[in-house]
Amino acid sequence: MEIYLPIAEMSVHWLVILGMGGAIGFLSGLFGVGGGFLLTPLLIFYGIPSVVAVATTSSHVTASSISGAIAQWRKRALDIKMGLVMAAGGLAGTTFGVWLFAWMRRQGQMDLVVSASYVILLGTVGTLMLRESLATLRAARSGRPASGQRSSHHSWIHGLPLKTRFRESRLYISVIPPVVIGFIVGTLSAIMGIGGGFVIVPAMIYILRMPTNVVMGTSLFQIIIVAAATTVLQATTNYSVDIVLAALLIIGGVIGAQFGVQVGARLRGEQLRLLLALLVLAVGIRLLFGLVLPPDDLYTLALSP
Amino acid sequence: MRAIAAITAILLAAAPAAATENLVAGLSQDTVEITSNYTGTDIVVFGAIEQAEAGGNDVVVVLRGPDADMIVRKKDSVAGIWINRDQARLYGMPSYYYIASSKPLAKIADHDALQRYAIGLSNLAPERISSHHDPKPFIAALVRHEQQAGLYGESATGVEFLSPTLFRAHVPVPASVPRGQYNAEVYLFRGGTIMSAQSTPLFIDQTGLERRLFEAAHSSPLLYGLSTVLMGILMGWLSSVVFRRNA
Numbered sequence: 001m002e003i004y005l006p007i008a009e010m011s012v013h014w015l016v017i018l019g020m021g022g023a024i025g026f027l028s029g030l031f032g033v034g035g036g037f038l039l040t041p042l043l044i045f046y047g048i049p050s051v052v053a054v055a056t057t058s059s060h061v062t063a064s065s066i067s068g069a070i071a072q073w074r075k076r077a078l079d080i081k082m083g084l085v086m087a088a089g090g091l092a093g094t095t096f097g098v099w100l101f102a103w104m105r106r107q108g109q110m111d112l113v114v115s116a117s118y119v120i121l122l123g124t125v126g127t128l129m130l131r132e133s134l135a136t137l138r139a140a141r142s143g144r145p146a147s148g149q150r151s152s153h154h155s156w157i158h159g160l161p162l163k164t165r166f167r168e169s170r171l172y173i174s175v176i177p178p179v180v181i182g183f184i185v186g187t188l189s190a191i192m193g194i195g196g197g198f199v200i201v202p203a204m205i206y207i208l209r210m211p212t213n214v215v216m217g218t219s220l221f222q223i224i225i226v227a228a229a230t231t232v233l234q235a236t237t238n239y240s241v242d243i244v245l246a247a248l249l250i251i252g253g254v255i256g257a258q259f260g261v262q263v264g265a266r267l268r269g270e271q272l273r274l275l276l277a278l279l280v281l282a283v284g285i286r287l288l289f290g291l292v293l294p295p296d297d298l299y300t301l302a303l304s305p
Numbered sequence: 306m307r308a309i310a311a312i313t314a315i316l317l318a319a320a321p322a323a324a325t326e327n328l329v330a331g332l333s334q335d336t337v338e339i340t341s342n343y344t345g346t347d348i349v350v351f352g353a354i355e356q357a358e359a360g361g362n363d364v365v366v367v368l369r370g371p372d373a374d375m376i377v378r379k380k381d382s383v384a385g386i387w388i389n390r391d392q393a394r395l396y397g398m399p400s401y402y403y404i405a406s407s408k409p410l411a412k413i414a415d416h417d418a419l420q421r422y423a424i425g426l427s428n429l430a431p432e433r434i435s436s437h438h439d440p441k442p443f444i445a446a447l448v449r450h451e452q453q454a455g456l457y458g459e460s461a462t463g464v465e466f467l468s469p470t471l472f473r474a475h476v477p478v479p480a481s482v483p484r485g486q487y488n489a490e491v492y493l494f495r496g497g498t499i500m501s502a503q504s505t506p507l508f509i510d511q512t513g514l515e516r517r518l519f520e521a522a523h524s525s526p527l528l529y530g531l532s533t534v535l536m537g538i539l540m541g542w543l544s545s546v547v548f549r550r551n552a
Contacts, residue, residue, distance in 0.1 A: 002344045004480065006515040007522055011344050011480035059533045066541025067548075108378060112388045228534045235530025239522050243533050244341075250537050254544035291386050298380045299446030300389070303373060 007242035021252025025064040029260020036194035054193030055234035059246040061195040061227040064253035071261040072217030079168035083221035089179035090226040093186020122284030129277035136270040195223040327355035328501035330491040338512040345479040363413045363494040366474040370401025371485035377443040393443035397432030405463025405474040414497040
């Protein structure tokens with residue numbers, strides 16, 4: 001059965017959208033990422049106008065992160081204080097990002113900037129995660145204990161002021177790094193239409209050195225706040241949130257997320273990171289092809305703003 | 306307004322010849338309502354030629370959507386990466402254009418006449434162009450893109466004659482059409498010139514729940530955005546309650 005979307009002004013098959021939401025929700029529950037970096041390109045590929053796809057994805061990210069976060073909260077795998085500190089930076093970042101988004105659209109280079117940021121980000125993050133998880137897996141197989149992850153070596157981070165204690169993360173560090181990471185991810189999420197989990201998760205593990213078990217819950221928690229704010233911001237500035245599309249994606253997403261959390265509980269942390277790394281790299285390589293291969297049609301069409 | 310002006314101009318030009326000719330045309334419906342299960346429809350444009358001379362009559366039917374302003378950008382390879390370089394702003398191109406004729410346009414009138422009347426996909430021209438480059442390839446690219454999107458189309462056999470004087474054409478209105486006032490234009494050709502023309506408006510709009518949601522998104526966007534977020538939060542929470550019971 002086809003359903004008409006009032007804001008996208010087109011009709012879609014509800015099962016296709018429900019399935020997309022479910023698949024992305026599953027990954028969201030599995031890896032603790034919002035899944036926006038997959039959903040936005042998927043929706044655009046299906047024919048949803050990119051402005052609507054970007055804006056509506058953030059409402060889907062909110063919902064699928066909620067059910068994931070509640071599941072993690074029950075396992076006490078969530079650092080609320082850390083989440084709030086990062087979200088404060090994130091909200092400032094989103095506001096800046098929405099402004100930047102509008103400016104780049106006027107310059108006509110939006111597509112290039114979005115694709116290039118995806119390629120650089122996904123490529124870097126994916127490669128780092130792949131190397132790390134492979135090294136950990138190899139170490140585990142050869143019988144040696146995986147070491148180095150929680151080594152409390154003193155980096156520049158420990159020299160920063162405004163130190164505070166994050167109890168659930170068993171950290172005593174400055175609030176500056178989490179706020180800055182939140183700001184950067186918030187900016188990226190407004191430009192790229194993503195929650196930013198695939199940046200936050202590695203940043204928490206490698207820069208903040210948070211224990212892996214609280215990383216999932218905390219990243220989901222901060223994504224909820226930023227994605228909810230982005231949805232409202234997109235609705236008030238671009239009128240581009242499609243509530244019917246959002247409802248379909250969310251129904252699929254929340255169900256998928258529950259299965260994702262259950263499967264994720266049975267896999268080991270480094271296995272999860274290996275899978276996420278491969279997924280992130282695959283999307284990055286696909287987008288890189290789009291930038292360097294000659295396009296089918298040199299001309300593109302857009303409504304004049 | 307523009308379409309009506311064009312038709313008036315054509316009629317004035319054709320007036321002496323068209324004195325004895327009379328064209329009557331109508332639509333199967335004067336409004337198309339987009340509802341939640343709208344997947345596109347067909348409207349029927351029908352009509353009759355009164356006091357027709359035997360043979361030699363050709364009919365062209367055009368459905369034209371509200372005007373839109375578009376930007377067409379051309380990609381260029383710079384240091385191995387394809388980026389947007391040249392661009393053209395085309396003002397006042399139709400957002401929807403479908404043309405049906407009783408035989409191929411080239412056999413109805415010569416190229417110059419069609420261009421003068423601005424009839425046919427290859428003769429669409431914007432009201433105003435803002436570009437530093439030759440606009441022709443940009444206009445052609447726009448037409449190509451809109452054809453792929455199903456918003457521009459043509460059928461060289463779309464107008465069928467049921468009798469020497471009665472004709473009928475099916476015009477598709479796909480689900481992706483923009484809302485607004487459309488004009489169904491009917492042209493009667495003989496010997497390569499327009500003898501008579503008629504324009505009938507068609508309104509395409511959302512109704513029911515779709516209409517209310519669309520209006521809410523524009524009239525109270527903050528409330529609309531907050532409702533969307535609240536819906537997401539409720540659904541997320543609900544699912545974790547349901548799944549906890551089952552687990």
